[in-house]
Amino acid sequence: MGFRLAALTPESRDTFWRSLQTLNATRVVIALVLLAYLSVDSRSLRAAGGIGYAPVCIAYLLLALGFAAAARTRRRFLLQLLTQIACDLAVISLLYAGAGGLRSGLAILYLFPLAGMAILAPLLLALFSASLVALFLLGHSAWQIFTQDGDSTTLQAGLFGGAFLAAVLVVNRMAAKLIGQEELAVRRGAEIHVQQSVNRLVMSHMSDGIVVLDADGQVHAGNPAAQQMLGMAGAEMRLDLGSAPALAPLAQAHRDWLADPARATALLTIKPYTDPALQETTAAWSARRDLAAHLRVRFAAVETDGLGVERSVIFLQDVTAIENQAQQLKLASMGRLTASIAHEVRNPLSAIAHATSLLSEDLAAPVHTRLLKIVGDNVARVNRMVEDILQLSRKVQPHGEPLALDGFLAELVAEFQDTHALAAGIVRREPAGPALVRFDPLHLREVVLNLMNNAVRYASGGPASIRLFVVGGKGRGLELHVQDDGPGISPGVRAHLFEPFYTTSSKGTGLGLYLARELCLNNEAMLDYEYRFDAQVQADGSRKSSGRFVITFARPAGMPGP
Template structure:
């Protein structure tokens, strides 16, 4: 597409003109041509006025000067018509070339002929400009008019000027020059028009290809980011925008390091070593687990890079479905093969305790049997709860009311002083979660916090706040000794526990229930105490 002229200075393009079929460049060229015409006439007038014995106008200086002034006035009118674009473009170029032929022929006559003044050469520039501006239209006609004008002037001078020697040879050579310039300008204009048409078609093809590429990119299930060598985001699709939560001001050429520093860090690592294998990345802003892949656009690590963000949530969903199916079968077997024998053992131990003939030393053994059957039964109950995680029913929960009710219920059930809890809630937050699942998650976290805290006023902190409009986090913090850094990698594994009386399923079940509600549970390291964070969806 041809760029319009600057909106400053003398030239002011007019939109919505009748000559809608002509491009802005044609009018700009015609404007420049008229500037040239005005400058030529002004120079001619200045030479006539300032030089004492000028060659120009030697035959009749006074009429030459008046003709030049009328010529300047006509070129000024032509400039005004170009600015208002009236009449049509083709009419304007025809009128201007014809006026150039007429006035230059008159100036040649008043200057004593072709050889003495040399003004006839000015028509060469006018014909060349007309050919380029009008793309060769009527160019041979303009050359014919110029040739006829020069020949008529030569004939008139020969007939009415005494002592004048005919210069038909020079007039013929000049006329041949007019046709030669016209032909060359026509060929150049034709080539230029073909080049412009080809460039226009190539531009359309490139625009169509770019649009097709954009449609393909937008339709991809993976997030796509194109980053140049300076770290600017050149292009992205909607999925990438959602994954890393691009701000509106970064939608066009934002810096990757400002918007997604975790990706910028990986990109720099990849540029240093393209064979680096990266682990899965959990994007903090969207809490999405992704697989990152970097591909250089031009084959070099310093060139533009395409970053593919493969959302692993669908893979997790498939894995979870397989796991739940297997877990469902496992829990059925546990219910029949373990729970029923446990009930028999527990019932038998109760009967033995009621037997008056049992000796006192056996009561200790019966207590061990009773405690271990309760522990095994609790493990079975926890495993059975995992089979219910796929039955999550999302509901809108008022965060502040839910926390207050939960704390009262937890303290009453566990027989804990309510002053142990310190609650901080910033604003009104509505959480999208299964109410039973959220209760169980908090119960497991608070139970662990109570077990390890100092059991003082405010030892357990509950913080409810928002990261963004649709992401809400709930923190459970205690003032206990914290978790050994060596155990962090196994913290959410099933049956991993640091307490002899624990089952090792509490945190595992809590995380599974969070994932069933499109939420996440993570542990945040801190110098003292433990800090668990649940990030869930808002309303």
Template sequence: MKHPAVASVPDTRDTFWRTLQTFCATRVVIAVVLLVYVAFNQIKGDRPVAGPLDWHTCVAYLLLAAGFAAMVATYRRRFMWQLLAQIVVDLAAISLLYVMAGGARSGLAILYLFPLAGAAILAPLVLALFFVSVVTLLLLAESGYQLLQAADEVLASQAGLYGAAFFAAIFLVNRLAARLIKEEDLAAQRGQDLRLQEAVNRIVIADMTDGILVVGAQGEVYAGNPAAERMLGLPLALGHSLQSLHNATALAPIAEAFGAWRDGRHDAAGDDKAAYVMIKPEDALAPMTGSDAVRSYVLHLKLRFAGVQTPGLPDRRTVIFLQDVSEIENRAQQLKLASMGRLTASIAHEVRNPLSAISHAASLLAEDMAQGPQARLLRIISDNAVRLNRMIEDILRLSRKAQPHGDPVLLGPWLADLLAEFREVHKIEHDKIHLGDMFQYQVRFDPMHLREVLVNLLTNALRYASARPGSIRVHAVAPKPGRLELHVQDDGPPISPEVRAHLFEPFYTTSSRGTGLGLYLARELCLNNGAMLDYEYRTDVLGDGQPGGRFVITFGAIGGAV
């Protein structure tokens, strides 16, 4: 059977050279011990004074051992030739000392095990057994010579026992060495495959459009791919200081979703393991204008969690997949808009004719009833007919993606007038809606569009808010220079994750009386004016640590403080 050392070209295998270096170092130690042994015997007087051949053999063996060690360290070529030369020198030196020391009674036969073991480990089995045969024959020859000389205390069986023991030991060592070499080859092959797979994984992960986060049990971030870095605006690659989902404000929604998944509050079946969150990266991208700036500032992410199975290990890891679903939602909505195009055109045509008749009739009645309560009712009819006509035009514009030119709007006075009218129409107390101080903020937004958006949000808030004063709050926040957010929130129960996932889809509604177009049209009106409308679920919304939600309008064009 061919030894793996020969088959795998040992000149290129570092393991064999390191093993040979170890044998060389051991040889130097053995040569020094032999030299001390000869000197000790001479001083003790157990045998005749050592002759020059003993000393010369030990000194020469020590010099050759040092030379072999130096050669292996400096000249890594012709491995098998170096190994054979060293084994031959070992056998020759040990044989000379063995014969001169008196043969078997000297106890030096055990030294043969050193070169024979080296041959068993580093040479093919046939060659190792050849050297064992040579040593056995030498031991038998020396014993036979002693018998012929009629020497005392000569045991012929001792040489045979040494030979048999050497054959068994060398065969066993060679088989174990061959097995270890095969295991090393397999490990090296597996390591090469693993490195290749890691290189492929790095390329695939680096080019993925979806973000990947590797987090610990407490939310500590261990690694992330470039897509996750771009989404979150944080350094997440290996080599950076460890982040935590709980330390960064921008990652708070992800931390909450991860905590919910970790605690088992998500259904384990199907796509229910996914969570939808909105994040606002702390490190904004390059300055942009219009809706592109808002889209870069507000990201909608679909989160999927996958636990890493680590049986028996104390540390647990979870892989979080981040998918930006903003564009997917936009494409889905575009498909729905395509089907809405003809429907809206037909509805607009069918509704405008009766609406025109209503407006004309209201005008004729107003000529006869210039005063009295009937005149006020006619004015309400006329105003709502105009508003309904404007809404139809907005729907048609949305289907054509027309971009209106926003006018400067001073938020404080404008919102005060809107809320006064809203309170009168809905017959609610003045202190139920709290308006924050925002007189210094000015935005560019079509006033009628902004009116439709705010009325829609306030109507939804009024439906779920309690009767307490300040249960509905409207206030502005400027988180960064050049950014302005308008928050509309109430103290009602937050929207469930299942509803949040489809909140702004057209025709999606949880009310039997709703059409499912209110929030969708509100968001589209915001996008057409370079803004973004979204729902934000946070634990600090209500100010008392209780979870809640709020609608947030992020303006893309700000007129500046006044």
């Protein structure tokens, strides 16, 4: 065992050196006990001549101290061990022979070095040492038969020698087994540590959420995906599911699963948006509480037989993106279908419009005029819808040149006011400065006109009831806000705001906002409806939140951020 010390793990090598230090400390104690015993037992000293015992014990004590100091260097383990055991056997043999052999009772001292040899050295060396001791005991007993009168102690010496050999064999095998168990434990510990590191890495990069909790609903761990799904991004996953109102559906599903293990899967809707960091910059922290996250959850029990603890794992899958993707596929299919239908409808529609125009020349009665006007208005409405559908199917590659936003908006607002005959001051445009955006001018014109038409429809008509302003800053994208002072859009309507053919107006087609968003996406921009805090502080120190359409532009290639 000692020859393989270099092949052992650092933990096992440390165990060997600690055992050697313990052996050295025991040797010092034995040397002190021998000195105390031999100094007071004058009869034994006289029987043995009384010469040499004190010097031998003192020398043994000094050697023990020297061995203890040498072991601290942790070099040449086997050489130090063999030297120490040889010294122990030599000193004990001197004392044993000088005290009269087996009658002195000092033969038991041989167990100390032999046990150390059995624990720290290979079996062959340990048995060799025990054999030397057995031969010495038998030889000394035989010598006493020829030189001294008295009873023979050969049988006792043989029994001691056999006992020493058996003890060495048993102790060596037990020590080897313990060292093997320690090696196995160290290897298993390293494997578990590596496996834990791999598990943490996999969990942190998984798109599905993982939550570990006990039978009482106390959460013990969770990966970043679970934190994001549950609205706890950056928070410590140490909470009780029952204490979080937003997580009440998840807590109830967990209790149902505990009561009936067959209910291991469920579809839940939670409203986790509780990010207070946005409270001073956006009203989304309150408005988005109406937005829901759709989660597919699956419960699984962890096998902890005999450990006295219960753990279960919740696997969370956010199906909101899947639902959105399915919605987009449905809309894309519907768009292709409506585009093909629009091509087929356009020619009959033109024929109806032309026939209506011809009939208006021959029919002059008021009833006929009213009916023809109804037909003409509906033909115009259907024709506008067809034009919008066809425009969606003609996505032109946008221009890559930067567009000066301030001059573009000034010209567009002036034209809009003239076209709608608006009073001065109804539309307020705040200067955008030298802001440059990457957006096709024709596309941006159509998007902004669509948003301003909606604003005119719902605004109060007072001064600055419609506002256009640019927001941008360090670390933020450039945004164009189109805001009016009309009533905000309810959460129910906002959920379907950009869907095609969805409208709350009897005269609308439901394609305007959908077309505007598609044009923004075609120019790598984003259009959304948001609640934001106004910059002005009210008299009570608070800031009013209001809804507005926000266009987030893509940064022009090669241009620094705002």
